[in-house]
Amino acid sequence: MKTALTLLAACLAAIPALARADDGTDDKYFVPQWLGAQYTFIDQHQYSLHSPYQGELSLRPQGDTARSHTFGAYTGVNLPMHLQIYFDVEMFKGEGVSGATGLGGLTNGDVIRSGSAGLPKKPYVARRFLRWSLPLGDETEDVEGAQDQLPGKEAVRRIDVKLGKMAVSDDFDKNRYANSTRTQFMNWALFNNTAWDFAADTRGYTDGVMIAWINPTWALRYGIYRMPYEANGQRLVPALGSASGQQIELTLQPRADGWALRLLAFRNEARMGIYRDAIAIAQATGQVPDIVADDAPGRHKYGFTVNGELPLADHGDTGLFMRAGWNDGRTESFAFTEVDRTVSGGFQLSGTHWGRPDDHLAIAGVIDMLSPAHRDYLALGGNGFVLGDGALHYGHEQIIEAYYNFAVFAHLTLSPDFQFIRNPGYNRDRGPARFAAVRAHVEF
Template sequence: MKRNRNRHLLATPFCLLALAHAQIATADESTAPETWAVHGQFTNVTQHHKRFASPYRGQNSLDAAGRTEETSDITVYAGVRLPTGTELWLNPEIDQGFGLSNTVGMAGFPSGEAYKVGADTPYLRLPRAFMRHTFALGGPQEAVEAAPNQLGGARTQDNVVLTAGKFSVTDVFDTNSYAHDPRGDFLNWSLIDAGAFDYAADAWGFTYGAALEWNQGSRTARAGVFQLSAQPNGKIIRPSLSQFMLVAELEQRYRWNGHAGKVKLLGFANHASMARYADAVRQASAPNVPDVAGVRRTAWRTGLAVNLEQELTADVGLFARASVNDGAKEAYEFTEINRSLSGGLAIKGTAWGRPDDTVGVAAVVNGLSGDARAYFTQGGIGILIGDGGLQYGAEKIAEAYYAARLGKHLGLTLDLQEARNPAYNRSRGPVHLVAARVHAEF
């Protein structure tokens, strides 16, 4: 693995297809449960940015000369219901391709389909292998729609769901109906996830762990424990909780003017060997370049995120996220964002006779802490950023997409982004990006 190359993930992040909460309708009568299912998907994203102004560049800079890159992935979602009622899912996947500049150069990286690991030739991996069991607590029966990573059937409205194995933290936490799936909606990392949510993940956005969800009426409480990599942005080879993340989330569902909405409050704490930016700067002493690797010691890094989604009309939905983390310490798994504010709209194409099409518009502002600014100003290198110097400015990104449904199983998306102060550097940019996405599913 190239240590500083990969996606959010995905999923990633990735944004990924939801594990436990596809569309659910009230069941008037018992629904026969699926005993097994196989689904699949293919996604290709080709992304380009034009030449932009850049008086200098560093190890982790976006290529100012302009670049075009593409990523492709094919996934199979295979599931079976065991005699105990537990669902077992395996998601083998074939990946190929690179993110722009090998997935560095912007804290809010522009493609959630780009991993921190790139490859010219296709390769096979197993991003998910997990079990899920639902414990009934009572209430009316609900029909559960068949979907990738979810067997169709029925369950009680009140329940407890246990998910354990290998999967993405963002399959369960920080989900949002309008901005969470780079295979279907926005592409930018800091729009599909809370930017300051430094969640446990390998180079593709997945890890080992367990999550417990308690659904009671209009409320859900979630908690989980997940494995962090052995060192920041490193590999996760097998389950081990010597370094770990604790995460919890509270969700309140409601109706406003007759339209559904959700608000979520998330908190996380990472426990691992990590560096303080100030220690790295102090050890280097100007004008030497600071290095976080030499000053790591066991510590906690915490953060909070608020996540809102609100249906405004039958065809228009709004989303917003705000997040912050401990900016005194280095980013561990995701990206160098210490605070982030994002929001946008998703609009169905009913008004122009294309009800299955979607237009999305959004913007995000990402920021660094004072300690992080000092580290990168002196030439420090991070997971995704490091221009060899820094004229600090908040990273500001706008994104718009049109997703056209070409048939029951095929979609085509045109995506546009503009990034001002990429990697927080007022000396570089702005960057204009365009992408085409092809997505097929069965």
């Protein structure tokens, strides 16, 4: 904790000097600009639950309490010829309840950054990428400085290219009401589409290329990224030719302050196992199925998602959102979590209605599902990387989450959060599970 606070203090101390180094003009090249820093603290309690049996990756039946801390510092540099470089450093301390296992929709999105138990709890490079923007016309718009966004002007019609280390979800499956685990919904099934098994190492980052064709009313994005060598692994394959995760997404948004619809398709190639093959081997040998033992290169997984948002009032601060996703469920869940089909939706209400315009109240529900092959594998005692009760009486995992985001002052928000989950880990024999949390988020 002392090391973490020292890092945050150093980051905040650097803000004035970096701010003086830039006068805000577009011709200021090669000068690093401070884009922000953040600290998020989450104290979450899992209540005890009905649990007649348990496996290596089950929710702890006696309950659990865990605290997590994430720190981040974000910088960027303008270069000539429409080039920019971004460099982000983060650090994670703490853990998630029940070791961040036992659910398809895990309850604390920040524990993605914790990685596996063997990863050191010290600063690491989260993003390190080059961005090139090619204007396709003379019309421009002002953009404010933010994480991984230098302030200035951008062409409203342009080609964007990003190359380097980043998170795939930085550019795909975005949603104004359910996009950030640090200020919005905390459950993994609500800040991303859980059926989209996007390329990432254990912490949630990878190397790759993203190309986007941006227009005022629509955008088309394509990305190809390195996959991990093994499920939920920190080691990435050496080259895109070895294994890759590809996605293409069309965004339709006729007005900047209006509704948006995003349609995404993905295809992964990696060293994955096939559930039916692992089951067949286990039945022939009289053993418990082991999907990792069936891993082989050249295996594929594909899927589709839809993502919508509908502003209703209060300049978009009040609105609705939804997501739905499907993947083939034939090969093992590999990078994000263990979900093969999902449907979610929710509502955000602005605090304007009770005299606190910077506050938000939100509630959402999720239904996560498994493919028949995936559920049969778990029912026979197989383990994934977040699921494994030793047996399975299958039922859809059903999640409700509600939070209130209280703006204490300009840079600090506090959020009580409650989650209720039926059939945790898709198991009717277990639960229901209840979780209560308090989240503090500081951002500059």
